[in-house]
Amino acid sequence: MYVLGYDIGSSSIKAALVEIETGKTVASGFHPETEMPIHAPRPGWAEQEPAMWWDSLRHASTSVLRQSGVDPRDIKAIGISWQMHGLVLIDRNHRVLRPAIIWCDSRAVPYGENAFRAIGEERALSRLLNSPGSFTAAKLAWVKENEPDTYAQVYKIMLPGDYIAMKLTDEISVTVEGLSEGIFWDFRENTLSQDILNHFGFDRQLLPPLTPVFGIQGHLSATAAGQLGLHPGTPVSYRAGDQPNNAASLNVFNPGEIASTAGTSGVVYGVLDEVKYDPRSRVNIFAHVNHTPRHTRLGVLLCISGAGILNAWMRKNIMSGQTGYDAMNRLAQQSPAGARGISVIPFGNGAERVLENRNVDSSIHGISFNTHTLPDLLRAAQEGIAYSFRYGMEIMREIGMDIRVIRAGNANMYLSPLFREALACASGAVIELFDTDGAAGAAKSAGIGAGIYASPAEAFASLKKIMTVEPDSAKTERYGDAYRRWKSHII
Numbered sequence: 095m096y097v098l099g100y101d102i103g104s105s106s107i108k109a110a111l112v113e114i115e116t117g118k119t120v121a122s123g124f125h126p127e128t129e130m131p132i133h134a135p136r137p138g139w140a141e142q143e144p145a146m147w148w149d150s151l152r153h154a155s156t157s158v159l160r161q162s163g164v165d166p167r168d169i170k171a172i173g174i175s176w177q178m179h180g181l182v183l184i185d186r187n188h189r190v191l192r193p194a195i196i197w198c199d200s201r202a203v204p205y206g207e208n209a210f211r212a213i214g215e216e217r218a219l220s221r222l223l224n225s226p227g228s229f230t231a232a233k234l235a236w237v238k239e240n241e242p243d244t245y246a247q248v249y250k251i252m253l254p255g256d257y258i259a260m261k262l263t264d265e266i267s268v269t270v271e272g273l274s275e276g277i278f279w280d281f282r283e284n285t286l287s288q289d290i291l292n293h294f295g296f297d298r299q300l301l302p303p304l305t306p307v308f309g310i311q312g313h314l315s316a317t318a319a320g321q322l323g324l325h326p327g328t329p330v331s332y333r334a335g336d337q338p339n340n341a342a343s344l345n346v347f348n349p350g351e352i353a354s355t356a357g358t359s360g361v362v363y364g365v366l367d368e369v370k371y372d373p374r375s376r377v378n379i380f381a382h383v384n385h386t387p388r389h390t391r392l393g394v395l396l397c398i399s400g401a402g403i404l405n406a407w408m409r410k411n412i413m414s415g416q417t418g419y420d421a422m423n424r425l426a427q428q429s430p431a432g433a434r435g436i437s438v439i440p441f442g443n444g445a446e447r448v449l450e451n452r453n454v455d456s457s458i459h460g461i462s463f464n465t466h467t468l469p470d471l472l473r474a475a476q477e478g479i480a481y482s483f484r485y486g487m488e489i490m491r492e493i494g495m496d497i498r499v500i501r502a503g504n505a506n507m508y509l510s511p512l513f514r515e516a517l518a519c520a521s522g523a524v525i526e527l528f529d530t531d532g533a534a535g536a537a538k539s540a541g542i543g544a545g546i547y548a549s550p551a552e553a554f555a556s557l558k559k560i561m562t563v564e565p566d567s568a569k570t571e572r573y574g575d576a577y578r579r580w581k582s583h584i585i
Contacts, residue, residue, distance in 0.1 A: 096120070096162075096169045097546065098324075099537030100154070101336065102147055102176040102254050104196055105129045105358060109154035110533035111162050114170065114546055117556025119534050121164075123157030125150040133193065138200040138444055138453070141193035144182050144257050151258065155322040166325040172262065172314065173332035173540030175339035175532045176255030178275050181233040186249040188260065192241065195233045196254075198359070198399055200445040200453060205239075205294075206232035206277075207451065210375075213289045219371045221280045222287060223379040223392070227451055230276030235294045250302050255333050262330050263312030267305035274381040275335050281369055284387045307334055307383050308543035331543030336532055337361050338383045338393050343535020344501040344528055345554040347384050347391070352523075354500045356507030359443070360401030360479060362487055364495045366392045376448050376489050383539070384550075394495055396486035400443035400456060401479050402507050407442070408475050412468070423510045426472035431516070431569045432576035433470050435460045438478035439583055448486045449584065459583050477573075479507060480516035481580045487521055499524045503531050504560050518565045519573040525563040 095115070101108040108124040130150065133141045159166065179197040184190055195201075206226035210218055218225060226232045230253065238245045252260065253272045260266050273279040273286065278301060280287040291298055305311045311330045319326040334342065341353035341363050349367035354360075367390050371379055382391040409415060409422060417425075441449065442456030458471070487497055500517075504527045507513045518525050538553040547553035 096164055097171045097173065097537040097541045098158070098169050099173045099533040099535065099540060100151060100175065100258065101532035101536060102151070102174065102258055103336065104132060104142065104177045104198070107147055107150035107154050108531065108533040109151070109158045110531065110537050111158045111164060111169070112534055112537040114541060117538065121158040121161035122533065123154045123161065125153035125157070132196065136201070140196050140199040140444070142196050144190050144194050144254070147254065147258065148261050152321055155324065159323050166323060169324060169328055170546060171329050171331045171540035171544035173536035173543070174255045174258050174330065175334055175336050175536040176253060176258065178253070178335035178337060179229050180254045181230050181237070182252040182254060182257040183237065183244065183248045184250055184252065185247045191244050191247055192237070194254065198444050199233065200228050202228040202232035202236040203445050203451050205235040209235070209290070209293050212293055217289070219373065219375060221282045221289065222277055223281055223369070223371045224277055225375040226277045226290065227375070227447060228445060231278055231290050231294065234296065238294065248300060251300050252302065253335070255335070256302065259311060259330055259333055262314055262318050264315045265312040266302045267311060268302040269305055269307045269333055270385065271307050271334055271338055271381045271383060273301070279381065305333070308332055308539065310544065329544050332536060332539040334383045334536070334539070337363050337395055338380065339535055339539070340503070340532050341365070341393065342383050342539050342550070343503065343530050343532055345550060345557055346501060347382070347550050350496055352497055352500050354502045356401055356479065356502070356513070357505070358401065358403045360398040360483060360507070362396040362483060362490065362497070362500065364394045364490060364497065366390070366394055366494070370493050372489060372493050374450060376450055377486060377493070378447060394490055394493070396483070396490055397447055398440065398479070398482045398486060399446055400440040401482070403443050404438070404440040404456060404475050404479060405507065408472060412471065419509070422472055423512055425469045426476055426512050428469040429473040431519070431572045433474035433477055434466060435579070436466060436470050436474035437576070437580040437583055438474040439580070440475070440478045440482050448482070448489065454584065457583065473512060476507070476510060476513045477516045477576060478580060480513055480520050481577045483517055484520045484577055485581060497521070497523050499526060501526050501528060503528055505531060514563045515566060515569070516573060518563045519570045520577050522565055522570070524565070527560045527563070529558045529560055
């Protein structure tokens with residue numbers, strides 16, 4: 095028997111088929127093989143077609159079924175993870191009205207800032223735990239003002255995972271976790287935020303009805319089953335944004351536990367058991383996957399929008415796309431810790447929450463044409479990403495997070511020995527790497543939601559640690575000096 099998980103990313107759609115008894119991933123796949131396009135009609139905009147996600151999901155499903163040879167009737171539950179903060183608009187016929195405005199789109203920042211001031215900063219933070227920023231509610235406000243004809247046709251708004259769930263089941267719903275990441279949830283009243291609805295003039299009927307994160311959210315329709323090669327009636331029993339889901343994938347459910355990713359964007363995510371917020375709203379706080387009104391479990395999310403995308407930019411433009419990441423890592427390691435004085439600021443992917451929604455762009459400091467070489471530049475880029483993590487972790491510590499151990503999947507930037515060393519030495523935290531990913535985590539979590547596993551501990555008992563990276567005491571001072579030099583360029 096098996097469980098199936100989907101991870102709806104902005105670069106690709108991943109699928110993982112997990113054997114229930116052993117917890118092993120028996121097949122995994124992703125589509126497309128090259129990164130999905132992000133359309134940017136204007137600077138700071140970022141859009142994708144939801145139909146592209148569904149098409150790639152079909153390809154990923156075909157891949158895992160072909161690899162495994164599993165009978166679709168033996169798949170007992172489906173889980174979904176998605177790129178957070180996106181906005182999908184549908185009409186009454188479930189037709190998508192415009193391209194999705196995705197997570198890294200910053201056009202709505204002024205709308206969120208105006209709401210923050212109008213509601214009152216203290217009131218907004220004490221209830222929403224965040225400023226509205228450029229999250230889903232602010233994106234919807236942008237559509238309302240700038241595309242009124244489209245807004246007039248909106249039947250329901252959705253996050254990307256809600257759209258995929260609708261395509262799978264023909265049912266429309268949303269979770270508290272999803273509403274909180276869209277800045278629609280009032281944590282004091284434990285209901286939709288009347289402050290947000292009133293300020294933006296949204297009809298509460300635009301928001302779908304609630305469904306639990308863990309639990310039966312619907313069943314696979316005959317139409318979807320035919321398109322995916324799956325069995326009709328298979329329950330969809332879990333749904334969460336990619337960062338709460340990544341934490342779940344790493345068995346991070348309890349207060350004080352920390353998870354991280356370092357893909358296109360970089361994230362450090364910790365669990366709190368009391369309602370807190372950053373007075374300057376530089377980190378985000380959302381409902382974690384196991385949050386309930388009686389048992390507070392909040393995810394403190396540090397997001398660096400410009401992270402792995404910087405390394406990808408270096409590969410594409412500095413290396414002309416001809417060099418793989420492993421070769422780039424080896425080149426970068428020819429330069430010593432501190433990159434011989436070069437500092438790279440990685441914030442080139444839109445406004446950064448950690449910088450209070452400033453858009454400072456990426457920049458390179460300290461290059462000498464007479465002494466520096468390509469390895470220095472490549473190393474400084476990876477170190478710059480690690481230093482941006484430390485910068486945000488300092489804020490997380492200010493609000494009570496005790497960051498001693500970081501759990502991460504063995505993927506993306508964490509595949510780089512240089513990045514792992516720089517992050518461990520700069521932050522002082524031990525890094526534990528595990529053999530898992532978001533799609534596998536969504537599959538196991540679907541097993542919890544369907545009652546197949548009795549608890550998260552049972553679902554993730556098979557989680558395999560690959561390695562532990564300790565801070566190198568011989569290099570921490572050098573990394574500390576390089577971090578302080580780096581930080582001087584952003585404050």
